[in-house]
Amino acid sequence: MFKVLIADDEPKIRKGLKQWIDESPYRFEVVAEVKNGREALEYITKTSPELFLVDINMPMLNGLHFISQLNKISSNSIVVIITGYDNFEYAHKAIKLHVFDYLLKPVSKNEFDNLLKKIAEAFGTDKKEIITEKSTQYSCIVRSVKKYIDKHYTDSELDLSHISQLFNVNKSYISKLMKQEIGKSFIEYLTDIRLEKAKQILEDHHPRVTMYDVSTRVGYTSQHYFSRVFKKAYGISPLEYRNKYTFI
Incomplete structure (x- = not known):
């Protein structure tokens, strides 16, 4: 008990x-x-x-x-x-x-x-049958880190070292815990958030918005690096992705 x-x-x-x-x-x-x-x-x-x-x-x-x-x-x-x-x-x-x-x-x-x-x-406090399906609830630290990333993904200096200092928790521990609970490491989660936001901008904004504008809006300082990461994730460049929505 x-x-x-x-x-x-x-x-x-x-x-x-x-x-x-x-x-x-x-x-x-x-x-x-x-x-x-x-x-x-x-x-x-x-x-x-x-x-x-x-x-x-x-x-x-x-x-x-x-x-x-x-x-x-x-x-x-x-x-x-x-x-x-x-x-x-x-x-x-x-x-x-x-x-x-x-x-x-x-x-x-x-x-x-x-x-x-x-x-x-x-x-191990339950002496009856324990339900083994994974809980949908995140731990306090993972929920707080996720919330911080969701709000500050536009900050180009946001990285694991910054999070580690902010929350006073070891870097590898944070990333490992996020991997265990949400299936993504810190950098994987941050990248996914940034790329999803970039897709929204590319779908919703005027064609004259430059790729540099898009990249800086989602936290990247290098347009070329942003384009490379985007293409690796989705198989097409940001410009090609935008053109899909511009000329339908």
Whole structure:
């Protein structure tokens, strides 16, 4: 049985999460419900939780400060942040604190069930039959890196070293994790995003838009390199691709 502590200042949220855990086919048991980080710290020695579901915005001691204290006490705890704050800074801090996942409120029951399933599969907590199909949910760090790439793909200086420094995570670890979870390494994912955006520009814009304009809009400083990468991916040059849509 996996012991769970829920830390959230909203009673309705605590009650809902406990109900979903009780209904889950996995072997999780809520051993404590608290309304702030200070109370959560008190229950660590009383109930020895292994999984912590933590809100960020709580009185007395907020979620991030609590997790920081928890890491000093127990390095083996599994922490999931459940918050209403879609904030890059918070997600960045969560990654540095090595949280298992970062869910945004409102959380659906299906999303929460997927979370429990992923934890059960990762840590072997389920004594019943474990569903083996790959979870569609990404880890906190992969989801955050994907989100950052999707927003900053036009930055010509965006590379794995930049991401590594930004998220304070080893370069090879990020790329390996992305390969495992989404089937693409960092550079493969970034290239796919840039080329898909380039295709949209080529399909939608006036023929007078130059290939240099297209390449810079998707983060390439060299038109020739962009053309080479595009042709390798699609078998035709960007100019040939645009002509398909210009003269239909």
